[in-house]
Amino acid sequence: MTLQTIPITVPPVAYYAISPLLVVLGAACLGVLVEAFLPRHQRWAAQVTLTLLTLVVAGALLGAYASSGAPAATTLSGSLSVDRPTLFMWGTLLAFGLVGVLLIADRSVEPGGAFITDAEGVASGTHAEGVASGTDAGRAAGAASAGGISRAASRVGAGSATSGTSRAGVAVAAPPAGPIPAGTPRNRATAGRAGMRTEVLPLTLFALGGMMSFCAANDLLTMFVALEVLSLPLYLLCGLARRRRLLSQEAAVKYFLLGAFASAFFLYGLALLYGYAGSVKLADISSAAAASQRSDTLLFAGLALLVVGLLFKGSVAPFHTWTPDVYQGAPTSVTAFMAAATKVAAFGAILRVLTIGFGSTRWEWRGVLWAVAIVSMVIGAVIGLTQTDIKRMLAYSSVAHAGFLLVGAIAITQRGLSGTMFYLLTYGFSTIAAFGVVSLVRDADGEATQLSQWAGLAKRSPLVAGVMTFLLLSLAGIPLTSGFTGKFAIFSAAIADGMAPLVVVALIASAVAAFFYLRVIVLMYFSEPSVEGPTVSVPGAFTTAAVTVGVLITLLLGVAPTMALSWAGAGPFVG
Amino acid sequence: MTPTYYLLLSALLFSIGTVGVLVRRNAIVVFMCIELMLNAVNLSLVTFARVNGGLDGQVMAFFVMVVAAAEVVVGLAIIMSIFRARRSSSVDDANLLKY
Numbered sequence: 001m002t003l004q005t006i007p008i009t010v011p012p013v014a015y016y017a018i019s020p021l022l023v024v025l026g027a028a029c030l031g032v033l034v035e036a037f038l039p040r041h042q043r044w045a046a047q048v049t050l051t052l053l054t055l056v057v058a059g060a061l062l063g064a065y066a067s068s069g070a071p072a073a074t075t076l077s078g079s080l081s082v083d084r085p086t087l088f089m090w091g092t093l094l095a096f097g098l099v100g101v102l103l104i105a106d107r108s109v110e111p112g113g114a115f116i117t118d119a120e121g122v123a124s125g126t127h128a129e130g131v132a133s134g135t136d137a138g139r140a141a142g143a144a145s146a147g148g149i150s151r152a153a154s155r156v157g158a159g160s161a162t163s164g165t166s167r168a169g170v171a172v173a174a175p176p177a178g179p180i181p182a183g184t185p186r187n188r189a190t191a192g193r194a195g196m197r198t199e200v201l202p203l204t205l206f207a208l209g210g211m212m213s214f215c216a217a218n219d220l221l222t223m224f225v226a227l228e229v230l231s232l233p234l235y236l237l238c239g240l241a242r243r244r245r246l247l248s249q250e251a252a253v254k255y256f257l258l259g260a261f262a263s264a265f266f267l268y269g270l271a272l273l274y275g276y277a278g279s280v281k282l283a284d285i286s287s288a289a290a291a292s293q294r295s296d297t298l299l300f301a302g303l304a305l306l307v308v309g310l311l312f313k314g315s316v317a318p319f320h321t322w323t324p325d326v327y328q329g330a331p332t333s334v335t336a337f338m339a340a341a342t343k344v345a346a347f348g349a350i351l352r353v354l355t356i357g358f359g360s361t362r363w364e365w366r367g368v369l370w371a372v373a374i375v376s377m378v379i380g381a382v383i384g385l386t387q388t389d390i391k392r393m394l395a396y397s398s399v400a401h402a403g404f405l406l407v408g409a410i411a412i413t414q415r416g417l418s419g420t421m422f423y424l425l426t427y428g429f430s431t432i433a434a435f436g437v438v439s440l441v442r443d444a445d446g447e448a449t450q451l452s453q454w455a456g457l458a459k460r461s462p463l464v465a466g467v468m469t470f471l472l473l474s475l476a477g478i479p480l481t482s483g484f485t486g487k488f489a490i491f492s493a494a495i496a497d498g499m500a501p502l503v504v505v506a507l508i509a510s511a512v513a514a515f516f517y518l519r520v521i522v523l524m525y526f527s528e529p530s531v532e533g534p535t536v537s538v539p540g541a542f543t544t545a546a547v548t549v550g551v552l553i554t555l556l557l558g559v560a561p562t563m564a565l566s567w568a569g570a571g572p573f574v575g
Numbered sequence: 576m577t578p579t580y581y582l583l584l585s586a587l588l589f590s591i592g593t594v595g596v597l598v599r600r601n602a603i604v605v606f607m608c609i610e611l612m613l614n615a616v617n618l619s620l621v622t623f624a625r626v627n628g629g630l631d632g633q634v635m636a637f638f639v640m641v642v643a644a645a646e647v648v649v650g651l652a653i654i655m656s657i658f659r660a661r662r663s664s665s666v667d668d669a670n671l672l673k674y
Contacts, residue, residue, distance in 0.1 A: 221635055228642045232649045239653050249657040250669040256653050257605055257666070260646055261596050264612035267639060268589055271616045274632060275582075275623035325672040 011077035016065055018080060020058040020090055021216070024097075025209040027054035031202030047198040048105045051205060055098045062090055072574040074218055078281060081218040081352075084571030085421060089215045089348045091567075092425050093341055097208045099432050099546045100337030104204060107196055108540025109439060110446070114331035115197040116242045200240060204337065207233040211341055215348025218356075218575060220270045220280040220306070223349060227266065227313070230345060231259050234338055241331040243446050251329025258322045259312070266309025272302030282357035283575035289361050303358060303365060310353065314346035315395075316402040317376040324387075327395035332447060335391065336435035339398055340428030343405070347424055351409050351417060356575035359412050369410045370502055376403030377509035384516050389449050390438055393516060394431065397475055400513050401427050407506055408490035411497035418569030419489035425564060426482035426557050430474040433550025437468045440537050448534035454520065456529025461536035465524045467551055472521055474554045476514040482557035489565065581622040588615035602654045602664045606647075613643045 015022070027050060034046050065087070072083035107113040210230025217223035239252025274280050276298035277288035289299055308319060315323040327335045358365065380400025387393040405427075408420035441448050441457065441464070448454070458465035474481035487510065491503045539547070557564055588611060595608030617636040624632025658664045 221638060225638060225642060228645065232645060235649055235653060239656060246660055247671050249653070249660055250671055252653045253602060253657050253666070253669055254672070256650055257596070257602065257609070260606070260609045260650065261612075264589075264592070264609055264616070267613060267616045268619070270635075271619040271623060271632075274620065274635070275626065278627040278629065279631070280635070329672050 012075070014073060014075040014082065016061075017070065017073065017075055017082040019065070020062040020094065021080075021209060021212050023054060023058040023061060024094075024205055024212060027051070028202045028205035028209055031205060032199075035199050035202060043198045044105075044107070044196050047201040048101075051101050051105070051201045052098070054205065055094055055101065059091070059094045059098075062087065062094065066091075072571060074574065078283075079219050079222040080213065080216045081574050082216060083574040085348070085351070085417060085568075085573055086216045088421055088568050088570070089344055089424075090212050092344050092421070092428065093208060093211050093215075096337065096340045096344065096428050096432060097204065099429070099549055100333070100341065101201065101204055102542040102546040103333035103336050103432070103436050103439070104200055104331075105196075106333070106540050106542040106546075109537045109543055110243070110442070113196045114241050114243065114333060115200050197240065197242075200237060200334075203233040203237055207237070207337075208341065211345035214345045215352065217349065218282055218352075220273065220282070223353075224263070224267060224270060227263055227309070227349075230342070231263065231313075234334075234342070235259060237334045237338070238326055238330040240334075244329075247329040248331060251326045254329075255322055255326045262309045262312035262319065265305045265312075269302045269304070269306030269309065272298050272305065276302060281575075282353060285357045286360050286575070289358070299361070300364065304368075306353065307350070307369075310346060310350045311372065311406075314343060314350060314402050314405070315399055316372060316406055317379040317399050318372075320376070320379070320399045320402070323399055324392045324395040327398070328389060328391045328449070332391065332435050332439040336432045336439075339394070339435065340432045343398070343402065344424045344428060347405050347409060347420060350406075351420060352573055354409060355412055355417065355573050362410075362412050366410055369406060370499075373403050373406040373410065373502060374505050376400070376406060377506055378403075381509045381512040381516075384513060387516070388451050390451055390454065390520065391435075391449050393451070393520070394434060394438070397513060397517070398431065400509060401475075403509065404487065404490055404506055407494050407499070407502055411494050411499060413493060413497050414569060414572060415493035415496060416490075417572070418565065419486075419493040421568040422489050422557075422561070422565050423486035425568070426474070426486035426554070429550045429553045429557075430471050430481075430483060433547045433554065434468065434471040434475065436543055436547040436550065437464060437471065440464060440539055440543065441534050442537050443532070443534035451520065451523060453530075453534050455523050455527035456533065457524040457536070459529050460533070464536045467547065468524065469521050470551060471554065472517040474558065476517040477510050478514075480555075480558050482554045482561070485558055485561040485565075489561075578622050578626045582619060585615045585618040585622065588612075588618065600665050600667050602657075602666050605666060606650050606654065610643060610647070613639055 031047060031050055034050060035043065038046055072081070074081045104115075105113070110116075207230050210226050210228070210233070214223060214226035214230055217226050235252055235256040238255050239249050241248035270280060273285055276292065276294055277285040279285070279288070285299075292299075312319040312322075327339065330338065354362070377400050380396050380398070380403060384393055384396030384400060387396060401423075405420055405423055408416050408423060410416075411419075438449065439447060441454065443453065457468075470481065474483035477483040477487045491506060494500075494503050494506075592608045592610075592612035592615060595611065596605050599605050599608060617639050620632040620636045620639070622632075624630060624635075654664055657669065661668060
């Protein structure tokens with residue numbers, strides 16, 4: 001019996017085209033090595049340098065490739081498609097990555113940053129967590145010690161007496177000696193020395209690499225693997241905060257369980273589409289939909305399940321239930337990165353799947369996505385009105401914005417594509433900067449995220465209040481900010497594609513959403529500050545840079561959007 | 576061989592997993608139900624590979640297994656960390672974040 005040998009032809013790889021992706025993923029692996037072999041005190045500087053350098057190099061390679069005028073092509077035997085939309089989204093993601101890393105790596109706003117290592121900082125962290133939200137924290141502490149487990153008890157005992165009482169549920173306003181409350185001079189003095197768990201930076205790079213391959217993926221299997229590569233580091237990043245640890249871990253568990261649930265749906269959709277088309281390439285699915293004799297049930301059940309998985313990642317209602325919890329619980333810098341970058345990746349994938357894979361059957365599914373977009377805009381805008389926590393409010397704002405984005409995404413036209421991508425760019429920068437500002441407003445227990453604590457902030461710090469006002473106006477879509485030009489691009493594309501009723505709903509939803517942004521502005525300017533209100537930390541260079549970049553680009557895209565719009569509209573998807 | 580039965584079994588397993596995620600309260604059990612859903616999909620993939628007469632589906636099943644293994648690593652780490660802090664892995668006890 002002889003073994004049959006089948007010659008294997010190696011698929012050509014366009015290394016230059018995918019070099020930004022390779023650089024980001026390679027540097028992430030390098031970051032893991034740095035984490036393993038470098039002594040602790042050198043790690044922060046090394047990791048930050050490595051990460052920022054990576055993003056700059058990847059951006060330079062991307063710029064060089066984009067300006068070389070190379071034709072759009074698929075590579076790695078058709079599994080990655082490097083076309084103009086991909087290049088635009090890669091650029092957007094790298095920019096968000098850069099700004100996000102600046103926020104994540106900052107150690108000056110609170111000592112050691114959100115991911116502190118040393119015991120002293122953690123003690124003050126547990127304290128902040130205990131006081132975090134009166135009764136809730138009390139209940140958790142009760143649950144922890146009610147178990148009667150010696151470990152929990154000894155942990156409380158190890159802290160100071162103050163820390164112990166606060167864990168038992170007594171809200172302590174001004175903690176005396178013991179753990180150092182954030183924002184005091186002594187606390188500031190230790191700021192530069194406190195260590196930081198630097199594994200967050202390689203994790204961020206892995207997530208970024210996953211996002212980049214997610215929005216470039218041209219077949220569903222690559223898309224699934226990229227989905228996991230982007231999700232798994234994000235689950236971990238959400239849970240790594242050392243202050244308000246219970247909230248952070250809870251956010252991670254919720255995000256993980258719901259995220260894994262959604263990716264199982266995505267996968268079942270993939271299997272059904274494979275059964276229908278005999279291939280998972282988007283272009284093959286499209287041609288099979290035109291010619292196949294098989295039951296359409298497989299096709300549309302597959303599409304529905306697939307889209308559920310994608311909409312979950314984009315936090316489109318009714319698949320948004322994780323969003324407020326995770327945005328609130330995760331460390332603010334991670335939330336900033338996640339809110340902006342995950343949206344780009346998710347909507348990049350949605351656009352590609354709907355355009356290449358299902359463009360030919362759009363009249364069958366578009367009605368359903370109309371409904372989903374309306375639900376998302378209404379839920380985001382209406383429930384956002386009732387929020388009392390600013391991070392949660394921004395989360396519901398992101399749900400509403402996901403609805404607006406979906407309006408652009410289901411207009412399967414070139415204008416819809418460029419409008420949606422431009423909106424992703426504008427929304428991302430405004431959101432990152434807004435979360436950056438949120439991380440600056442602090443009281444003795446850490447970040448003051450309750451809206452009531454923001455009352456009269458303009459009297460304490462006119463600059464921060466002014467910046468926040470500008471960003472909120474952009475999120476609301478007021479002219480001269482990028483929010484307006486983004487909304488204009490999307491809505492005009494939708495009207496051109498005959499979706500006028502949907503645009504009317506979208507306009508009403510933006511008006512409702514504008515109300516809760518304005519409420520914060522009114523609160524900051526026209527309320528009397530309370531005596532024990534929060535102070536505004538003086539940000540270090542990194543946070544300043546991140547917020548400044550966000551604000552400048554928000555202004556720039558609002559005043560002169562032409563260049564970015566023409567980049568976004570440079571070419572169609574190539575399948 | 577009728578592939579329909581295998582597909583029905585796969586759909587049934589997937590549904591059991593879905594219901595399990597929705598009704599069970601222990602994070603580990605919820606996670607196991609998610610793994611059940613992934614493996615139900617593997618059965619579908621292999622069946623469809625047989626129907627289509629290709630090997631793609633079987634290779635994809637291996638991809639899914641690898642991804643599921645990575646997910647276990649991350650998932651159990653997260654569940655362990657919350658269990659250490661709270662001495663409970665019930666998803667009902669984690670209720671600080673709401674409204």
